[in-house]
Amino acid sequence: MTDNISKVLGSASYEAHWVHKSLLVKLIARGVLPCSNYTAQLEQRPERIEPPEWNMVFFVPDTCEKGLSFFEETVTMANTSGAPTIAVHDAAGRHEIPIKQQFEVEEEDEQFIVYGKLPKREKGHSGCIIVPADGFVSAIHYRAFGLKHPEKIVKSLCNPIALVPATRCSWQVAKFLGQGLIKSPPQPFK
Known part of the structure; x- marks a missing residue:
């Protein structure tokens, strides 16, 4: 029996940082899928802008195999415009993810x-x-x-x-x- 697979907007935690001293940016999405047979993917949106905007999508079959699965999706893109943020659209709306320097050490003030x-x-x-x-x-x-x-x-x-x-x-x-x-x-x- 074959499952029909639908594509829906999901959600994740996001971070972005410059790749070394280049014009490339790495965007990372991390989260948990509610079913072990779901998959997650960052998909580039169709607008022709720089830097590109992304959708966080989940591929959801008709059946759910019980069990959580963690995911980490990474994409690398050019950012010749030098924009300070990358836009990601997910089930909670549009997010502007600040691009950090790779060598920056985050001081975690949020417990x-x-x-x-x-x-x-x-x-x-x-x-x-x-x-x-x-x-x-x-x-x-x-x-x-x-x-x-x-x-x-x-x-x-x-x-x-x-x-x-x-x-x-x-x-x-x-x-x-x-x-x-x-x-x-x-x-x-x-």
Whole structure:
């Protein structure tokens, strides 16, 4: 039996950086697919502009094989215009990804990232979860914003809200506890 495969917009976390001292830019998309038989791909949009814009697409068969699968998609493109950002379109909308120097060391001030649940609302976010900054979430979530201290402002911006470790993130929570970055394991808001 053959599955019909549809193409839908997915979601991921994105980063872009210059390749050495050239006019090339590398765009990286990382995320989690909700089914092990789904595939992810960055596809160039048809507009003839520089730098090109991209769609984050998932190829979705009729059946879902239970099991999460992580993905990392990379594309390299010319950016002779010197634009400071690359545009990516996904299920959460259009994102302008800043292009960083490859040798830049990111100073991570975000301990947590707040993810909203798709579909994205016009105002505010819904179904939010708070995840350690280096954690993964399933493809039904999009990055809403990052925080140093999530408990202080998230209640007013997301409804309902839970402070929970994401899939396969319990070791990261333990790491944060060991480093004293958080005082106690994440708990649901009441």
